[in-house]
Amino acid sequence: QQQVKQSPQSLIVQKGGISIINCAYENTAFDYFPWYQQFPGKGPALLIAIRPDVSEKKEGRFTISFNKSAKQFSLHIMDSQPGDSATYFCAARRLIQGAQKLVFGQGTRLTINP
């Protein structure tokens, strides 16, 4: 059962534009929602994260918007740059006796055209 659904699968944005990636979850036991950025051949790296009691979090050009009632959250990348071209994963965390179980979305391959 896919517990976190991510869209779109791929996205092409012009340099300077806004990139928007959406995720939806089902399990209300999730307590933390990180976004990861992955470059080819590398491991994912944490980009930004949010708790469900916060509606928005901004770090530089990256913003997470969170809608708890709709069980949806999204990543906005402002002034998108070619260096932002990567695969982005949303995730949802559930704690099991202190260990983090992360459930990942399917990923979005983002391409920023110069």
Next chain:
Amino acid sequence: DGGITQSPKYLFRKEGQNVTLSCEQNLNHDAMYWYRQDPGQGLRLIYYSQIVNDFQKGDIAEGYSVSREKKESFPLTVTSAQKNPTAFYLCASSKQGASENTEAFFGQGTRLTVV
């Protein structure tokens, strides 16, 4: 530098063979994890360990085995029982607990190919 080291970066296995992927961390994290990544499917949890000499199955543990004899090390064995082992394998670690600084850090991955 603190981090997670996975080796080898590339691994080729003949059908019917067991192979072991190495994961070492010097972040002093209690919890360690193994994920499998396939194109278009995100990352899926294979096994995780919260403490030395203890580990739990994740969502896709069949055909895999792990050990946790040291806090720093969490090797993954892909056995011959794993029917489709070709994938990118990622090891991660984290502190225990619910605070925001318990984020998971990932290694650079091992790409396993069955030949």
